Amino acid sequence: MSERLVTMLSQEQIAARVKELGAQIAAEYKDRHVVLVVVLKGSFIFAADLCRAIDMTTVRVDFLGVRSYGEGTETSGVVQITQDLSKPIAGEDVIIVEDIVDTGLTIAHLMDLFRTRQPRSVKVCALLHKPARARVEVKVDYLGFTIEDKFVVGYGLDFAERYRNLPYIGVVERS
Ligand code: 5GP
Numbered sequence: 001m002s003e004r005l006v007t008m009l010s011q012e013q014i015a016a017r018v019k020e021l022g023a024q025i026a027a028e029y030k031d032r033h034v035v036l037v038v039v040l041k042g043s044f045i046f047a048a049d050l051c052r053a054i055d056m057t058t059v060r061v062d063f064l065g066v067r068s069y070g071e072g073t074e075t076s077g078v079v080q081i082t083q084d085l086s087k088p089i090a091g092e093d094v095i096i097v098e099d100i101v102d103t104g105l106t107i108a109h110l111m112d113l114f115r116t117r118q119p120r121s122v123k124v125c126a127l128l129h130k131p132a133r134a135r136v137e138v139k140v141d142y143l144g145f146t147i148e149d150k151f152v153v154g155y156g157l158d159f160a161e162r163y164r165n166l167p168y169i170g171v172v173e174r175s
Contacts, residue, residue, distance in 0.1 A: 018127075
């Protein structure tokens with residue numbers, strides 16, 4: 001069986017959209033301090049580009065390691081925290097940075113968890129959203145692209161730990 005990668009979103013398309021998202025966040029938060037919570041591992045490349053597109057001097061970046069149990073390419077929504085934040089977020093304006101919202105279960109779980117930590121606000125910034133697969137309704141405040149129901153890789157997203165280093169978003173096709 002051979003594998004072929006088909007581009008869904010090019011490097012240029014992603015870069016232009018990430019720039020817009022950064023500008024939108026900077027405009028809305030203005031001089032406020034904001035904490036970007038990067039959900040590992042899939043969001044690391046998106047977050048690296050996004051934080052540089054936010055023209056504010058007061059951005060703090062923190063990382064959250066999560067593992068969601070599920071079979072194959074499907075999440076169960078049971079999320080285990082494998083690495084917690086390095087500092088409390090009480091009183092902070094937080095933006096959760098996610099690679100992709102699929103069923104929505106991961107974000108819904110993280111929103112519930114974060115609310116118990118009393119931040120001032122929590123918003124969600126996701127590069128991709130697959131609304132066709134939503135199982136719970138989640139509000140994505142800053143969204144890069146809505147995509148069709150295909151399993152995508154690249155720009156941080158993996159398939160069995162492969163393809164994270166692709167500079168674009170692609171779909172693996174097998175023949
Ligand atoms: P959700 O809980 O919204 O179903 O899933 C969120 C997580 O599932 C994402 O953060 C990502 O790790 C993984 N995921 C969902 N869809 C895809 C996809 O198309 N490609 C890859 N590589 N991961 C996905």
